[in-house]
Amino acid sequence: MATMGQIERPEIRFHDEISSAWETLHRGRTFKARTAAMFGLLGTTDLSGQHWLDAGCGTGTLARLLAARNCNVTGVDASPDMVAAARAHRTDGRLAERLTFRQIPTIESLPFTDRAFDGVLCASVLEYVLDVARCLAEIHRVLKPDGLLLVSIPNRGSLLRRSYKLAHAASLRMSPRPLFRYLTYSKFDASLAAMQNLLRQHGLSMLAAGFAGSPLPPALDRRAAVGTLINVLARRDD
Numbered sequence: 001m002a003t004m005g006q007i008e009r010p011e012i013r014f015h016d017e018i019s020s021a022w023e024t025l026h027r028g029r030t031f032k033a034r035t036a037a038m039f040g041l042l043g044t045t046d047l048s049g050q051h052w053l054d055a056g057c058g059t060g061t062l063a064r065l066l067a068a069r070n071c072n073v074t075g076v077d078a079s080p081d082m083v084a085a086a087r088a089h090r091t092d093g094r095l096a097e098r099l100t101f102r103q104i105p106t107i108e109s110l111p112f113t114d115r116a117f118d119g120v121l122c123a124s125v126l127e128y129v130l131d132v133a134r135c136l137a138e139i140h141r142v143l144k145p146d147g148l149l150l151v152s153i154p155n156r157g158s159l160l161r162r163s164y165k166l167a168h169a170a171s172l173r174m175s176p177r178p179l180f181r182y183l184t185y186s187k188f189d190a191s192l193a194a195m196q197n198l199l200r201q202h203g204l205s206m207l208a209a210g211f212a213g214s215p216l217p218p219a220l221d222r223r224a225a226v227g228t229l230i231n232v233l234a235r236r237d238d
Contacts (some may be wrong), residue, residue: 011128011185013073015024015058022059023089030215034105034229037212037222038152039065041233045148047071050118053142055107055135056125060086060099066121067098075101076110079199081114084130105136108134112142124229127154127186136202143236152213152229153191160214161189161228192230 025031037089048070054063057075058081066073077083086101104111107122108131120139126132139149164180171178178184190198196206211227220226 007183008159009078014182015077015079018080019059019079019085022082022085023061026059027222028060028079030213033218034152034231035062035065036213037210037218040149040233041150041208041210041231042148043171047119049141049173050205052119053110053112053117055110055122055139056128057086057101057119058082058090060101062121062123063099063101064089064092064095065112071118072098073100074112075099076107077101078105078107080101101149108138109150110138110142115144115147116142116184118144118149121148122149122151124152124154126151133198134187136198136204138167138202140236145236145238147236148207148231149199149234150232151234153195153229154186155211155213155224155230156191156194156227157224158211158214158228159225160216161197164228190230191223195230195232199232199234203237205237206232206234 024187045078050071052066052071052073054073054075057063057077063073063075075086080103082134083101083103090096095237098179105123120143122139125133129135143149165183168178168180168183192209199206209230211222211224213227214221215230218227
């Protein structure tokens with residue numbers, strides 16, 4: 001999530017509201033499956049001793065998974081309630097020392113020096129920002145040469161996501177709390193080819209990609225016309 005202050009950004013207030021339920025969602029089958037698909041792109045890559053940034057860390061669920069792979073993780077988010085929850089869940093002593101969480105106004109302007117991180121994780125965040133290109137430029141800036149980016153974005157070609165958007169639009173006319181309420185704030189989506197081109201424009205080359213995110217079995221979820229998310233592993237090129 002990103003940009004400006006909480007008052008001006010209703011999507012930040014929305015994420016504050018759902019922060020108490022976020023960990024429960026991540027323990028559900030659909031979220032577990034999409035996390036497994038995303039982290040599967042890393043394969044057996046050794047992250048020991050590395051320093052990663054979780055850009056839009058939420059309650060720190062994915063940051064903790066990274067830290068479990070023996071790297072240090074700095075998580076940032078614009079939602080104060082999400083960051084508070086991330087700090088509260090940092091309970092395992094072995095992992096806690098590898099985890100740092102802080103609130104920032106926006107991932108469009110990261111408060112870190114150039115080439116500060118070996119890797120950046122940015123999971124289901126870019127759809128909520130005002131300027132995706134600026135975020136990617138910042139991610140490139142803080143990555144070390146050959147550093148990795150693990151990112152997920154909504155899949156524009158997903159027939160399931162399109163049906164969600166239609167249901168959201170229809171229910172919006174009838175209720176102040178429509179179906180798939182996150183779609184009120186989730187604006188950016190892309191095809192795989194468009195995302196690859198956008199990454200290339202910002203000095204990032206795609207290494208691997210896949211589809212996930214739906215509640216359907218993996219055989220269907222991993223198809224381009226079904227999976228609601230595109231997961232991408234990219235590398236900073238210099």
